[in-house]
Amino acid sequence: xxxxxxxxxxxxxxxxxxxxxxxxxxxxxxxxxxxxxxxxxxxxxxxxxxxxxxxxxxxxxxxxxxxxxxxxxxxxxxxxxxxxxxxxxxxxxxxxxxxxxxxxxxxxxxxxxxxxxxxxxxxxxxxxxxxxxxxxxxxxxxxxxxxxxxxxxxxxxxxxxxxxxxxxxxxxxxxxxxxxxxxxxxxxxxxxxxxxxxxxxxxxxxxxxxxxxxxxxxxxxxxxxxxxxxxxxxxxxxxxxxxxxxxxxxxxxxxxxxxxxxxxxxxxxxxxxxxxxxxxxxxxxxxxxxxxxxxxxxxxxxxxxxxxxxxxxxxxxxxxxxxxxxxxxxxxxxxxxxxxxxxxxxxxxxxxxxxxxxxxxxxxxxxxxxxxxxxxx
Amino acid sequence: xxxxxxxxxxxxxxxxxxxxxxxxxxxxxxxxxxxxxxxxxxxxxxxxxxxxxxxxxxxxxxxxxxxxxxxxxxxxxxxxxxxxxxxxxxxxxxxxxxxxxxxxxxxxxxxxxxxxxxxxxxxxxxxxxxxxxxxxxxxxxxxxxxxxxxxxxxxxxxxxxxxxxxxxxxxxxxxxxxxxxxxxxxxxxxxxxxxxxxxxxxxxxxxxxxxxxxxxxxxxxxxxxxxxxxxxxxxxxxxxxxxxxxxxxxxxxxxxxxxxxxxxxxxxxxxxxxxxxxxxxxxxxxxxxxxxxxxxxxxxxxxxxxxxxxxxxxxxxxxxxxxxxxxxxxxxxxxxxxxxxxxxxxxxxxxxxxxxxxxxxxxxxxxxxxxxxxxxx
Numbered sequence: 001x002x003x004x005x006x007x008x009x010x011x012x013x014x015x016x017x018x019x020x021x022x023x024x025x026x027x028x029x030x031x032x033x034x035x036x037x038x039x040x041x042x043x044x045x046x047x048x049x050x051x052x053x054x055x056x057x058x059x060x061x062x063x064x065x066x067x068x069x070x071x072x073x074x075x076x077x078x079x080x081x082x083x084x085x086x087x088x089x090x091x092x093x094x095x096x097x098x099x100x101x102x103x104x105x106x107x108x109x110x111x112x113x114x115x116x117x118x119x120x121x122x123x124x125x126x127x128x129x130x131x132x133x134x135x136x137x138x139x140x141x142x143x144x145x146x147x148x149x150x151x152x153x154x155x156x157x158x159x160x161x162x163x164x165x166x167x168x169x170x171x172x173x174x175x176x177x178x179x180x181x182x183x184x185x186x187x188x189x190x191x192x193x194x195x196x197x198x199x200x201x202x203x204x205x206x207x208x209x210x211x212x213x214x215x216x217x218x219x220x221x222x223x224x225x226x227x228x229x230x231x232x233x234x235x236x237x238x239x240x241x242x243x244x245x246x247x248x249x250x251x252x253x254x255x256x257x258x259x260x261x262x263x264x265x266x267x268x269x270x271x272x273x274x275x276x277x278x279x280x281x282x283x284x285x286x287x288x289x290x291x292x293x294x295x296x297x298x299x300x301x302x303x304x305x306x307x308x309x310x311x312x313x314x315x316x317x318x319x320x321x322x323x324x325x326x327x328x329x330x331x332x333x334x335x336x337x338x339x340x341x342x343x344x345x346x347x348x349x350x351x352x353x354x355x356x357x358x359x360x361x362x363x364x365x366x367x368x369x370x371x372x373x374x375x376x377x
Numbered sequence: 378x379x380x381x382x383x384x385x386x387x388x389x390x391x392x393x394x395x396x397x398x399x400x401x402x403x404x405x406x407x408x409x410x411x412x413x414x415x416x417x418x419x420x421x422x423x424x425x426x427x428x429x430x431x432x433x434x435x436x437x438x439x440x441x442x443x444x445x446x447x448x449x450x451x452x453x454x455x456x457x458x459x460x461x462x463x464x465x466x467x468x469x470x471x472x473x474x475x476x477x478x479x480x481x482x483x484x485x486x487x488x489x490x491x492x493x494x495x496x497x498x499x500x501x502x503x504x505x506x507x508x509x510x511x512x513x514x515x516x517x518x519x520x521x522x523x524x525x526x527x528x529x530x531x532x533x534x535x536x537x538x539x540x541x542x543x544x545x546x547x548x549x550x551x552x553x554x555x556x557x558x559x560x561x562x563x564x565x566x567x568x569x570x571x572x573x574x575x576x577x578x579x580x581x582x583x584x585x586x587x588x589x590x591x592x593x594x595x596x597x598x599x600x601x602x603x604x605x606x607x608x609x610x611x612x613x614x615x616x617x618x619x620x621x622x623x624x625x626x627x628x629x630x631x632x633x634x635x636x637x638x639x640x641x642x643x644x645x646x647x648x649x650x651x652x653x654x655x656x657x658x659x660x661x662x663x664x665x666x667x668x669x670x671x672x673x674x675x676x677x678x679x680x681x682x683x684x685x686x687x688x689x690x691x692x693x694x695x696x697x698x699x700x701x702x703x704x705x706x707x708x709x710x711x712x713x714x715x716x717x718x719x720x721x722x723x724x725x726x727x728x729x730x731x732x733x734x735x736x737x738x739x740x741x742x743x744x745x746x747x748x749x750x751x752x753x754x
């Protein structure tokens with residue numbers, strides 16, 4: 001029998017940890033999970049899980065006991081706990097020195113400025129006077145804790161700024177970028193520095209939430225694709241990121257790239273890699289954090305289209321599966337084992353193929369059927 | 378939180394159940410497992426498992442309580458237990474009426490004869506006189522319980538027959554087929570009858586154990602490929618198989634096909650489909666036994682080569698993983714979480730690509746490194 005000792009501790013039981021487990025099964029990697037509850041997405045599929053609080057150092061120590069490496073489903077573990085775990089001999093990947101820049105948008109902007117990485121114009125703001133000095137329109141963000149459109153305000157005048165400024169959190173103002181579209185550059189990096197880059201993708205948001213990803217980004221100029229990849233490699237290296245790094249970018253209307261956000265974990269804009277790339281982001285994340293050689297990140301088909309399934313009017317996704325598979329013959333389905341709530345990410349579908357329009361139509365149709373029980377057509 | 382009720386009961390905790398779980402995670406299917414021990418291959422990755430004996434009706438009933446459908450990692454559940462479970466309202470897929478023909482080679486040959494499916498010449502034998510009447514050389518097999526070369530004797534003369542005839546089991550004699558190679562035709566069939574067929578593959582055995590599979594079978598005449606697929610569809614339909622059916626075939630030196638063996642579960646000759654087909658045999662097995670629409674079974678690349686990892690001189694496969702991934706850049710690794718014993722199937726690797734020789738070289742090199750720690754080159 002195999003040893004019951006774990007190879008890797010994962011903090012957080014969401015769908016990212018769940019999809020890490022699918023990759024771990026193939027590689028024979030034993031994951032030990034810290035889950036928010038006994039039935040959360042990843043706890044359903046990882047036998048060696050315990051329920052605990054990622055803000056409790058005791059719970060983190062209990063998780064990590066005897067496990068050499070720790071990685072994360074999210075970016076919300078307090079940095080001081082990560083430093084404590086490192087001092088006790090565990091490798092945190094990514095480490096707190098890197099993760100800081102995914103946790104704190106102020107620190108991220110300052111560091112990217114130092115590196116010469118192009119960003120939207122930005123300034124720390126704490127008052128209406130600061131904001132008026134920055135100028136309208138502006139995007140105001142909490143420096144910590146925002147995600148999927150939360151903690152973000154679009155401010156066109158002093159009157160719009162009230163809610164943002166009434167928050168007692170640190171804020172950063174950024175210019176409202178005039179962009180053609182959003183792109184994402186995804187890389188995986190080992191502690192040794194070895195890095196692989198997946199093709200740059202286009203990411204389409206609805207209400208601040210990623211809805212659709214097309215890989216590779218259609219009609220992207222070669223020099224922009226190369227620049228996006230170079231930006232991701234520069235950031236991964238300079239910030240000493242280990243594991244997957246996602247760099248979300250604006251492609252501006254005048255043909256420049258500006259960094260929007262960073263994530264240091266497998267990312268929604270990389271879910272297409274499970275079905276569409278030679279090695280998935282989840283497998284390469286595991287290989288990277290365990291310091292094993294990385295797999296090739298090239299595409300397996302000319303086009304991959306991933307569409308998120310956001311909670312809608314269909315309550316029983318597993319029952320709906322038959323309807324979807326009947327209606328859309330060639331579709332890869334990924335359900336996260338989550339109960340349906342309005343707008344919640346409960347799964348995704350990916351279509352791959354030689355024809356972009358066809359793949360997109362299949363993926364959208366399948367997601368529509370999971371969300372609404374019917375299609376727009 | 379999702380309901381803790383299981384969608385599917387799986388009997389047997391080997392690598393086939395483990396790989397079913399990888400597919401189940403994506404589809405949001407909850408598997409409940411009956412495992413031979415707490416740490417067997419599939420129990421490591423299926424949280425909802427219990428340890429029990431597949432020959433105990435009580436253990437099977439405990440597993441199946443509240444679960445509508447039961448499927449199998451192996452063919453060794455006593456048929457009378459399956460009939461009892463069916464009488465109690467559970468759907469066994471495949472059912473005992475079908476599974477009989479994978480459990481009993483005598484019954485299988487008789488039924489295939491009725492169907493006009495080409496088989497090697499064969500006869501039931503229980504004495505040396507029977508065997509002499511059949512003629513030498515012959516392959517003598519126990520009608521039940523043999524696998525991977527066990528329960529099979531190659532008999533060239535009366536002297537060779539002693540061990541086989543001294544067994545107290547039912548025996549069947551078959552002609553020693555003069556074959557070019559072995560093929561395998563794999564289909565998945567729903568209770569409704571809908572069936573999909575993967576490309577026919579070539580399977581290469583060493584000492585009676587599958588070592589390497591090439592998909593599709595190189596240089597296979599179209600009419601033989603069609604005949605092999607038609608044979609598999611005929612058997613699946615006539616025997617009312619639900620789930621995956623593998624039909625192992627001889628391609629004779631004079632260009633005919635003869636059925637060698639049947640398996641009614643995901644099969645070693647279909648492991649390439651995880652990485653090389655639009656839908657894997659494990660996913661379509663789940664979809665078939667749960668009566669959901671089947672996915673397309675076409676190839677994702679011109680060539681896929683799967684090589685089994687058989688236990689050799691390397692004890693720690695997980696430690697060896699880095700060596701393998703370093704030496705062979707583009708390889709898909711599947712480890713089963715099993716301790717290494719000489720000749721035991723402990724994993725497999727698959728290489729896909731446009732060039733057969735290259736894919737074969739990569740897969741063989743990776744398997745060699747897992748088995749011997751080094752390559753022959």
